[in-house]
Amino acid sequence: MLNLADAPRGCKAKVIMVGAPGTWGVRLLQMGITPGAEIEVVENSGGLILIRARGSLISIGRGIARRILVELISH
Amino acid sequence: MxxxxxxxxxxxxxxxxxxxxxxxxxxxxxxxxxxxxxxxxxxxxxxxxxxxxxxxxxxxxxxxxxxxxxxxxxxxxxxxxxxxxxxxxxxxxxxxxxxxxxxxxxxxxxxxxxxxxxxxxxxxxxxxxxxxxxxxxxxxxxxxxxxxxxxxxxxxxxxxxxxxxGPSSQLIKVDYGELEPFIRSIEEVVRGSGLAADFPTRWLAVKLIEGDRDLESRLLKRGEIDILEKARSIRREAEEILKLTMPEAMAMKRFNAVIEVIKGALIIKGLPTKGGERLVALLYKPWIGPLLSMLLVSVLFTVVFTINTGFPLNMVLKSIGLSDLAGFTEDYSLSHVVSRCFDYLSQVVSSSISDSVLKSLIVDGIINGVGIVMAFLPLIATISVVLAVLEDSGLLPVIATSMHPFLRKIGFSGHMVFPIAISFGCNVPGVVAARASPNFGERVRAWLTIAFIPCQARLVVVLAFATALRSLNGLMLMAAAYAAALSVFIAVNKSLVIMYKRRKLYEEPELLLEIPPIHGPIPRVVWWIAWNQVKHFLFKAATVIFLASLASWIMLHYTPSLAYTDDYSLSVGMSIASIASPLLTPLGFNEDLAKFIGFALIVGFFAKEAVLSTIAIVTGEEAPAKALSVLGVSDAQLVFLTIFTTLYVPCIATLVTIYSESKSLKITISSIVLMMVIAYAISVLAYAVVSALVHP
Structure with a gap:
């Protein structure tokens, strides 16, 4: 298990926990980043992280990504 | 019907x-x-x-x-x-x-x-x-x-x-599985609440188990604390058993229900990445991405400015010796065409009215006021079109994402790219666009500092001052003014971040954006989004700008005892200026000149470009450069004026917008004080440096 900010580019992962508080947390969940969801890390460099979740592309700031716990499925 | x-x-x-x-x-x-x-x-x-x-x-x-x-x-x-x-x-x-x-x-x-x-x-x-x-x-x-x-x-x-x-009972309902017993217990509890009259009880129970803040505060307001407490304890119980927070569990169940519904009715096949997507992916690369984004944004806004004011294309043309073409770009820019129409209208009207007070009210007050509004209009319209294209094509979130790592350094998130970029044109839509950030602290900092970004009205004034210089280089002065404004913008934001951090109020600027696939913009949608923005501007901002220019007319044409006057030196505005003039005398302005300049700067509060027209009216010289030399303003004083005009109080339209967005008098007044103090300090410093270097 690792946090999304550390997930390498190109990997597929499964969301374990969405720990972001308040508004951000609810927004993430509504955008489909829920426990159990499979996501793909499209880009992870510098300050930004891009993932694909439930068919849509989402950019996430590093601070929020650090609170999302994932499990790698493949590289 | x-x-x-x-x-x-x-x-x-x-x-x-x-x-x-x-x-x-x-x-x-x-x-x-x-x-x-x-x-x-x-x-x-x-x-x-x-x-x-x-x-x-x-x-x-x-x-x-x-x-x-x-x-x-x-x-x-x-x-x-x-x-x-x-x-x-x-x-x-x-x-x-x-x-x-x-x-x-x-x-x-x-x-x-x-x-x-x-x-x-x-x-x-x-x-x-x-x-x-x-x-x-x-x-x-x-x-x-x-x-x-x-x-x-x-x-x-x-x-x-x-x-x-009418209502149907055939619709799918989300099955919350092992959460259902908890939801049903809360349902029992909320039946006793007054809220049950306004909302379906099942929905109340679902939202309360999710910890919905709006419903919780409604219960508190009704004094139904026992119901709230019961709902909360059921939620805690469920969270302990499921080992998940309720918002997570509920969202998971809903998505599972979605998957259940689409199973068999829908096939999704992954497709290879297209060329367009690869291009967009380039914008996410470190360094290349932000540079490309910046290039894209600056090209877009350069085109917008050129269409509206001729700047900066006219400067480029002039510097390569094509001054005829430069004049053409300027004369046929939208804002010049509009103001020429209003000049013509003023002439026609003033020759047909004989009563002098009425003539002055209509020509200097009303037509002038409407003229200012209309000169803003093409700018707002073109910016709206550009933004609508970026929005409808899906480029906006891409640019915001790629700029995010840079903006973070001054406490902003990628959401602020556009508020900042638009502000180079006009601060009013820039302040409005700051809504894009969901972070309140970030919005407050934007409201306080966006007006430091030099808008093009200030550019007009700076240009005029630059042409009046005797021995210094005009382009250098303009570059200095922009550099000063941007450094102040960055420095003030950095200090605000430090201040917020000390008070433990700082929330790291974050970004969470969906990035839709890029597609060509649909013309009718673009037109429609832009048109709605323009209408909005016409009704809201325009009323304020119009009223403000009426107020400035009154300040210019009435004495403190409320009698009409043609002599500006007797007007209300001038008596306010004489109170402020001691601030200008240390800069080598004599008392009369200090009053004039103070007066022009006060008028500039209504609209920055009015600084020039006031100087023109007061001296009776149409060309600003001539007018300034008639007044005997030195190069060092021009440097002071340039820097000060670039930085001092936001114009009234921007202030009104800051207030209507923040709904806070404190923030609005803070922005004035912040700008006045910084503007005065930096421009006095610039004056001192220049007069030490270039002694006449």
């Missing part, structure tokens, strides 16, 4: 604006939702013997009370004002976008579903069996597309059908 009210609900980027426009055309009324500055748009369409009123709800991902938008959307659906709710699902990303549909179905059963972008679903690799899906959802589903306007008619048929049919 009988009327049906339809609430239009959809997530961001599903094509809601495009569909709304397709249905209602030009019959749009824009107002605000009661008590908040969120736009409420309504439109009408006649169909099948009904007059159907469409109310466009704010685009939201769900209906939990985490933002004003979501509360507005759900309150409207429950209020009973809507007969039917039309929910939009993006047929290219059905799984994600059906989430909102399930949330709406928990509130009402009078629902019609529109699957948008149906022409694009195949190329996105999504194949949908609509008949089967409709059976499983239980509500009518209509595939629609901008390219097939006929699809709207069957949508309207279904809306009438659902309205005449």
């Amino acid at each position: 009988k009327e049906i009210t339809v609430a239009l609900a959809g997530q961001p980027n599903v094509g809601k604006t495009a569909l709304f426009n397709l249905i209602v055309g030009q019959s749009v009324e824009v107002a605000n939702w009661p008590g908040v500055t969120v736009e409420r748009r309504e439109g009408f369409r006649e169909h099948g013997g009904y007059r159907i009123r469409f109310v466009d709800l704010p685009g939201t991902y769900g209906l939990t009370a985490t933002s004003v938008d979501q509360v507005i959307a759900r309150n409207f659906i429950i209020s009973g004002e809507a007969d039917v709710t039309l929910v939009l699902v993006d047929s290219t990303i059905p799984e994600r976008t059906m989430y909102l549909l399930l949330e709406v179905l928990e509130l009402t059963s009078k629902v019609v579903v529109a699957f948008t972008k149906s022409d694009a679903s195949h190329s996105a690799g999504v194949h949908i069996n609509y008949d089967l899906l409709e059976k499983k959802v239980g509500a009518p589903i209509v595939p629609v597309s901008i390219k097939t306007p006929d699809s709207v008619r069957s949508l309207l048929d279904k809306i009438i059908e659902v309205h005449e049919r």
